[in-house]
Amino acid sequence: MTVTRNLTRRFIVSAVVAGTLGSSPAAFAATASQPSPAAKTAAAAQPQVLQRGMNVVxxxxxxxxxxxxxxxxxxxGDQQSVPVDPKSKLPKSPILxxxxxxxxxxxxxxxxxxxxxWISVRQTAASQVQVGSGFTVSSPAISYNWTISLSDRNGTSHQSSSGGLWFKESWGRVWNNLNQHGYTFDYVSSGLAELANGTVCYAGRPNVSISGLS
Known part of the structure; x- marks a missing residue:
């Protein structure tokens, strides 16, 4: 993520920020202590860890x-490659x-x-994927606005989320049951977090792709 302090260039500011930038620290703290149910849900979302790397097949x-x-x-029914000699020091394989x-x-x-x-994707059905995305910032944040774009052989679609962060330093969300055909190329097309110290932190453009989606 990159940082800019030219606040005139901000093009997305949540209602939380708009209503509190002119308030005193005490007033801001009082407002932040009572987040809306939607903001609580967004802030509490956790990214799902996906299996990566090389795996036994x-x-x-x-x-x-x-x-x-x-x-x-x-x-x-599980299988494993093991040394013929039980006294051998050769390592066993992972279990399939x-x-x-x-x-x-x-x-x-x-x-x-x-x-x-970050962004992640995994196939969950013949023509469906699950996509997760989010961020971790260097100091407490008060709001975010995030959009991911998904492209397949039929075109491009978008998924978005925004809200208050209530001084958290990380956020993540998972989108389930997204229809993608043939392949999927997914990336963070627009994303920012506004930090409590006034910094506006823009996302880079992480991207992922998988094929074999019928």
Whole structure:
């Protein structure tokens, strides 16, 4: 996220900020102590951790045998590659749980001089995805405005959220059951957080993409 102190360039200011910038610190604190139910919900949202990296999807028994391993299947159907010699110091593989499928997912984050913005996506059905996005800033924030854009073979759509942060330093939200066809390219197209010290912190442009969406 990047920072600017040219407040005349601000194009999004929440009702919370508009109503409190001219108030005394005491009045502002009194207002902030009673957030609306919608603001409480937005501030309390937590990003969902998505599986990333390389994950076990199967085993090649011939390769395992050639290198002193064997593939074992446990009573519950889980599988694992283990050394043939039980006294061997060779490491066992991670367990492949029965019915487990690798997640079609992606994650990205951008680090700036006043915070970190992030976005994640994972496929949840044949033509549906779940997208999460949010940020962490360097000092307490009072409001935010956030928009993500999603593109697929049919065009581009948008999801937005805004509200008060009540001196929190992080925010995140997950959007579920979003229809995407063929592929999805998702990014933070517009995002800012206004900090209690007057700093306006703009998001970078983290982006993610996955394919194979029928």
């Amino acid at each position: 199967g085993f090649n028994a011939a390769t395992a045998k050639a290198h002193g391993y064997k593939i074992v299947t446990y009573a519950n 749980h029965r019915g487990m499928q690798p997640l079609n997912s992606d994650y990205d984050r951008v680090v700036g001089n006043c915070g970190v913005s």
